[in-house]
Amino acid sequence: MSLETFIQQLANGISLGSLYALIAIGYTMVYGILRLINFAHSDIFMVGAYFAFFLIAVFKLPWLVSAILAIVLTACVGMTIDRIAYRPVRNAPRISALITAVGVSFFLENLGLVTVGARPKPFQRPDLMARVIRIGPAAISGVSIWVPILSIGLVAILLYVIYRTKLGMAMRSVATDIDTTRLMGVNVDTVISYTFAIGSALAAAGGIMWACKYPQINPLMGIYPGWKAFTAAVIGGIGNITGAMIGGFVIGLIEIMAVAAFPALSGYRDGMIFGLLLVFLLVRPTGILGETLKEKV
Amino acid sequence: MRKHLYAAYTKHLNTLLTLILVGILFLTLRWADTRLDDFTLRILRTGAVYIVAAVSYNLINGITGQFSLGPNGFMALGGYTVALLMLPLPQKKFVWFLKPLIWPFNSFSFPSTGLFFSLALILGGLMGALGAFIVGIPSFRLRGDYLAIATFGFGEIIFVLANNLIPLTNGPLGMKGIPELASIYWCFGWAVIATLIVKNIANSSYGRAMKAVRDDEVAAEAMGVSVFQTKMLAFVVSGFFAGVAGGLLVPLITTISPTLFTFTMTFNLLIIIVLGGLGSITGSVITAFSFAIASELLRAVEAPMNIGPIHIPGIAGMRMVVFSALLVLLMIFYRRGIFGQFELSWDWIRSIPAKVADKEVPKKWTREDTSS
Amino acid sequence: MDTGRHIVLKLSDLTIKFGGLVAVNNFNLEIEKGELVGLIGPNGAGKTTVFNIVTGQYEPTEGRVFLHGQDITGWRPNLIAAAGIARTFQNVRLFTGLTVLDNVLVSQHLRLKSHFLSAALSLPTYSGEERRVRTTAMELLERLELVPYAKELAGNLPYGQQRRLEIARALATNPRLLLLDEPAAGMNPEETARLMKFICRIRDEFDLTIFLIEHDMKLVMGICERIRVIDYGISIAEGMPDEIKRDPRVIAAYLGEGGE
Incomplete structure (x- = not known):
């Protein structure tokens, strides 16, 4: 591999990894609080991209305004899903909640197929993202630079919210012990709602940036990024936000670098990541940063 | 005495x-x-295959309470095994025209007889069981819902392999011309076998251990149940019959390609077992069969319709929207499904006259009683 | 070796840390065959943690657990159950979706001899064994006066009967040592009095050694032959009920907690 392609692929891997990280955070936050794999999270990601698409293409709003509005709308969708579908099954056996999540995921995908159609739509990206930037010998697309920067900015805001605000404190407390937190007079349902809102907003930002990176969107676009991001969350240690970020970068880099080094593997790209997941569950089930979640007896 | x-x-x-x-x-x-005509027979046969798949899926999800998303992967293993074994040699040469088929499958094929077909099905089942075993080891070592993601990942790995291992699977094109061996007798024969065996397991001491693990893992382990072994047992048996179901489906439709075993297959099975009642074998049998018929009938929803002067264009995919909404609604409002954990049994049927005589209307379904 | 004194359970230097917290510190205990020993202490003193170490739910950071002289430290809970220790839980943990009879039958699974395939195919060898274990289980329910509920779902039983069923389920594993974690929790004085008689009765009838945690002092003082007191994971006293009642350290520990 020449230095030029190496730098290009590295930038590519980092930007892909930062997107996985953004999605993975949403999975890990919900899992940390509810012990629920929110299968619909990958479709929230798709919904975010579509909101932006329609705001830009149909309502002709400026790009940045559309993106911000799309993120807000998607956060509302996330909260609505929690309110309508997940809250009623919160005290049901865990398997019921998981089945509900699978149902919501399939519902969003198929609703997408029925309403906007299966045909991919071209996504208009801002000039900033399309511009080519030179680093040393390598020409790198603006997306590969801007995506990681924006992602890290978003994560910084998130970390501020979690560690410096009252809401963040409530979220951490709910994740540690939901019953005690409720007894202390915190409205747990509201905290969970906000968690869904934040996770969905990050997923929407990820979806919009994904659409900038691979400028075509379709209703099933969330499935693979979503599952890989969940894998990233597991590899980083499920329930752990820093772990989810590390996992995201690891997965993104492995995916891009393995294929760049061995082009013959390109067909196995998706399978590879899941293979990695199985290996990880076998050798280090708690993930890179995770600790064993002890069950109370 | x-x-x-x-x-x-x-x-x-x-x-x-x-x-x-x-x-x-x-x-x-x-x-x-x-x-009956071929079209109807085909629906009935599909229904029987769904019974095999659904009953085995319920063993792990409903009876043992472990959320697997794996049946499509295990069915694919069984399906490809049967296809590779039963596809006649001349047809193999015709299918793999770009790259040759690898040894040993390029040098032999089973004759299209019932005996060899059943052998192929059992081998397909064993492949499914092996797949379950491999996924089970990392997933069951720890508590939590790792099985869901591991099984989904496994299904995707199988899908990727099926698309790329052209010398073995012929890639996205798949195989055509597989002898149509899965007659109505074969399909229903296996449906009966799978149902009886899973029901025997569920009613046995092993089944009780599985249900105990579902209800409370910590307590089950404290009472001497090996949680790992119990989950593994349920999962491997489930994988076996999923493999058999995949193996039956292929010689039913005579072709195979990676898209036959996508996640949608698992999703359909999930709806079936939830609707029938997680943990109810008889419920799964009835809903699996009804589902096969209903999903044929529901094709009408997707076809263009003319109601008087109003023309409604066909909406492809509407069925899945309905099904997924149904699944969520079931979970919220009617979690126990149609049958809950009730099993239709001879003992229950025998007890009806007594109940009627006592004029005691049972408030809810009674459970399997002690003498079964 | 056989001096007439037969140690059933021996805990030596048990210590367990969760993160920085030392939940149990250097805990030693020997229980003789047929004894009825109580473990008391204020809330959060580490009583249940000791039970969880004995039954294998937790692995101690240091120290060993011996059952009849055999080192069982770090064994999986199911193997410990098979070795002869059974327990109940502080907050009843029944298999709520199973019938009362099935709850008891689950505990007999560990002694099942029939192979899985003979159960799957419902072969006569399995059916015979199934009939036998059902008979045994029904006999047990009869001795514990639970027969009328045999076909009820465990989750539908009244609370008191659920507690009784949990003991029945533990007895069905055929234990030599029974651990009871707050058996009288949530019971009124009358029920507690009945429970005391019941515990003594099963000890004699099933030839058991019993180790129990309890908050109800009347029960502990009434039936235990020996009482151990712990506070903050450390043993602070041991003795006969009368000695414990007067022990200033025990009084301090309980009063220090807010006069409970």
Whole structure:
């Protein structure tokens, strides 16, 4: 591999990894609080991209305004899903909640197929993202630079919210012990709602940036990024936000670098990541940063 | 002593009644085979294959309470095994025209006879069981819902392999011209076998251990149940019958390609077992069969319709929207499904006259009782 | 070796840390065959943690657990159950979706001899064994006066009967040592009095050694032959009920907690 392609692929891997990280955070936050794999999270990601698409293409709003509005709308969708579908099954056996999540995921995908159609739509990206930037010998697309920067900015805001605000404190407390937190007079349902809102907003930002990176969107676009991001969350240690970020970068880099080094593997790209997941569950089930979640007896 | 004799007597009576029911089923099938058209027969056969898949899926999800998303992967393993074994040699040369098929499959094929077909099905089942074993080891070592993601990942790995391992699977094109061996007798025969075996397991001490693990892992382990072994057992048996179901499906539709076993297959099975009642074998049997028929009928929803002067264009994919909404609604409002954990059993049927005589209307379905 | 004194359970230097917290510190205890020993202490003193170490739910950071002289430290809970220790839980943990009879039958699974395939195919070898274990289970329910509920779902039983069923389920594993975690929790004085008689009765009838945690002092003082007191994971006293009642350290520990 020449230095030029190496730098290009590295930038590519980092930007892909930062997107996985953004999605993975949403999975890990919900899992940390509810012990629920929110299968619909990958479709929230798709919904975010579509909101932006329609705001830009149909309502002709400026790009940045559309993106911000799309993120807000998607956060509302996330909260609505929690309110309508997940809250009623919160005290049901865990398997019921998981089945509900699978149902919501399939519902969003198929609703997408029925309403906007299966045909991919071209996504208009801002000039900033399309511009080519030179680093040393390598020409790198603006997306590969801007995506990681924006992602890290978003994560910084998130970390501020979690560690410096009252809401963040409530979220951490709910994740540690939901019953005690409720007894202390915190409205747990509201905290969970906000968690869904934040996770969905990050997923929407990820979806919009994904659409900038691979400028075509379709209703099933969330499935693979979503599952890989969940894998990233597991590899980083499920329930752990820093772990989810590390996992995201690891997965993104492995995916891009393995294929760049061995082009013959390109067909196995998706399978590879899941293979990695199985290996990880076998050798280090708690993930890179995770600790064993002890069950109370 | 009298109690013992009575228990032995009811057990034999139950076996006899089951045999009679199976006999009646096969007479009905004979009638159907000669009288019904191919299209209808095909729906019935698909229904039977769904029974095999759904009943085995319920063993891990409903009875053992472990959320697997794996049946599509295990069915693919069984399907490809049967296809590779049963596809006649001349047809193999015709299918793999770009790259040659790898050894040993390029040098032999099973003759298209019932004996070899059943051998192929069992091998397909064993492949499914092996797949379950491999996924089970990392997933069951720890508590939590790792099985869901591991099984989904496994299904995707199988999909990727099926698309890329062209010398073995012929990639996205798949195989055509597989002998149509899965007659109505084969399909229903296996449906009966799978149902009886899973029901026997569920009612046995092993089944009780599985249900105990579902209800409370910590307590089950403290009472001497090996949680790992119990989950593994349920999962491997489930993988076996999923493999058999995949193996039946392929010679039913005579072709195979990676898209036959996507996640949608698992999703359909999930709806079936939830609707029938997680943990109810008889519920799964009834809903699996009804689902196969209903999803044919629901094709009408997707076709263009003319209601008087109003024309509604066909909306492809509407069925899945309905199904997924149905799944969520079931979970919220009717979690126990149609049958809950109730099992239709001879003992229950026998108890009806007594209940009617007592004028005691059962408030809810009673559970399987002690003498089964 | 056999001096007439037969140690059933021996805990030596048990210590367990969760993160920085030392939940149990250097805990030693020997229980003789047929004894009825109580473990008391204020809330959060580490009583249940000791039970969880004995039954294998937790692995101790240091120290060993011996059952009849055999080192069982770090064994999986199911193997410990098979070795002869059974327990109940502080907050009843029944298999709520199973019938009362099935709850008891689950505990007999560990002694099942029939192979899985003979159960799957319902072969006569399995059916015979199934009939036998059902008979045993029904006998047990009869001795514990639970027969009328045999076909009820465990989750539908009244609370008191659920507690009784949990003991029945533990007894069905055929234990030599029974651990009871707050058996009288949530019971009124009358029920507690009945429970005391019941515990003594099963000890004699099933030839058991019993180790119990309890908050109800009347129960502990009434039936235990020996009482151990712990506070903050450390043993602070041991003795006969009368000695414990007067022990200033025990009084301090309980009063220090807010006069409970």
